[in-house]
Amino acid sequence: MKIKEIRKLKDQEFEKKAFELKAELSKLQGQAATSTPPKNPGQIRQIKRTLAKMLTVQREKELGITQKNKEEKN
Numbered sequence: 001m002k003i004k005e006i007r008k009l010k011d012q013e014f015e016k017k018a019f020e021l022k023a024e025l026s027k028l029q030g031q032a033a034t035s036t037p038p039k040n041p042g043q044i045r046q047i048k049r050t051l052a053k054m055l056t057v058q059r060e061k062e063l064g065i066t067q068k069n070k071e072e073k074n
Contacts, residue, residue, distance in 0.1 A: 001050050006057045014054070021051050 001017075009017065025047045031038055038044070060066075 001053065003053055003057065006050075006054055014058070018051065018054050021047050021054070025051065 006014075025044065028038060028044050028047070032044065
């Protein structure tokens, strides 16, 4: 997911998507630990990055940081 897509998510959708990604990541990491070859080797990395983006957006909302504030600083 792109950062713009993440920012557009409603709170319930955001929580649901984060839960789904965490479950998927757990499943894939379990497969990797048991030496089961993954269907898509880059998927773990992609999920981790998406979760990091989601947590970043969540933290920005908590701090009240908006895109406008970022543009004003530059």
